[in-house]
Amino acid sequence: MLSAYDYHLPEGRIAQNPAVPRDSARLLVVASESCQHRIFRELPQWLQPGDLLVLNNTRVIPARLYGRKPDGANIELLLLEEQAPNRWLALVRPGKRLKPGAWIEFRADFALGSPSEESIVQAQVLEIDTATGGRIVQFDLADRSLWQLLPQLGQVPLPPYITESQADPEQYQTVYGDRPGAVAAPTAGLHFTPELLSHLQEQGIHHTFITLHVGVGTFRPVEVEEITQHTMHGEWIDVSPETVTKIRETKRNGGRIIAVGTTVVRALEGAAQTGVLQPHSGKTNLFIYPGYQWRVIDGLITNFHLPKSSLLMLVSALIGRERLLSLYQEAIAQQYRFYSFGDAMLILPEARI
Structure with missing residues (x-):
């Protein structure tokens, strides 16, 4: 039920400006039965050589x-x-x-x-x-x-809950976004710097890209109490043959697929609805909520999402609604910053339900 995905967020926890530098944002690391409070630039410590980060290379347009x-x-x-x-x-x-x-x-x-x-x-x-x-x-x-x-x-449009920002428009773009088409940023990717990506690469943690042009499907509110009746608006995705090959090779070699953001999750899982990940260019209206059978991703890097949102439901499908809401309360108590310009959470594969 929709009401089960509600929580109270003090207004002062809504980030109005991004962390500077980008990778100085806080990172809530979620493992099997515990969580740790770290800094985003420490991400390489929590990943393994052979892991593959999948990033969304969309770019926000002046929409x-x-x-x-x-x-x-x-x-x-x-x-x-x-x-x-x-x-x-x-x-x-x-x-x-x-x-x-x-x-x-x-x-x-x-x-x-x-x-x-x-x-x-x-x-x-x-x-x-x-x-x-x-x-x-x-x-x-x-x-x-x-x-x-x-x-x-x-x-460049900022979300309506960002009302007092001094951010430059480029701070609402990822450092690797080069395919214009989104009306909102894939915010989990905002924490990466070129230096951090290079450091990850040096440690054998590689990355590849998908494209999902973030549109109304991502931020449209869920308005029905029975969430299974919610219909997602289609968003355009491109999962290339090169990316599919890298994912298959990573899995074959024992590596883990870490999605950077819920948009990457929707793109990869949307391209695998036949049961097997295939290259795909077109729209997806995939709505992921608890009970979903995962096909591609192993772990997730994500920001903290709005109450009653489809994004909150997607993350709940990965680690469980009760645990996720408990982690959100922990983040609020620890003064984390929420939403688009806020801090991040790393859900490691061992934390999945």
Whole structure:
């Protein structure tokens, strides 16, 4: 039941800024029957030569756009995915003002309060998307692509619970993210530095990549009390033949697959729904909750997640709901920082149920 995944988090535990340097974040290490409080840069001490880290190389796009209707009303769009050239699914605020047929104007410097005429971009609402409550919006760009204009028109979106951040937009990107398409960061990966990745490699702990463009499926709240009735919105994944080969070789040689983040879990397990991991490029709407039969991953690095979220349920499927909530209470008591800019947890394979 949804209410079983609730917990109370003091507001002061929500991280508003990232750790600097990245790998100075705290790390709650979860083993078979114990946990230890460490620092993220100590991660190599807890992994073994031959282990394989799987990272999500998506990159957050400037998906938040501020515009106006012809009557001057302010409109905010959060782009979710491109469905056709310059046609996007977007969440909108306020939604009641944007009915099919409505036009919106965007200017590159709206946020600065001094728009210039040459920067105007227009878009029309085509229809309402019933699955998300968002809008299908067509941008009128002639032979141009919105992708080219996003750096001028949009802003990198931070989650709504981050309200007082001084973070630079690049701090909400992983150091290895090079495939634009996400509207939220794969936050477990924010703790890695190039130096830490090199140190891991030197110790025989290798890494590979998948791509999952984080969208509404990851952060959309679960709204039904019976969680098995929740439907995940599909998100685009790419699990390459090279990555599949590395995972198979690692398992064959006795190494362990450590997913860096819940998005990696969804991508790998989503590409293994036939029973065997296969290369896959397309969408997954896999919803993982307790009782799930694992096919690929052995361990997990993850941040601390919102109450009643699908991410909390995914991690519960790995180590059990009661133990996870107990660990969360321990983290709160020890003053850990929560959510996107917060600290991390390493769930070792021996901790799995």
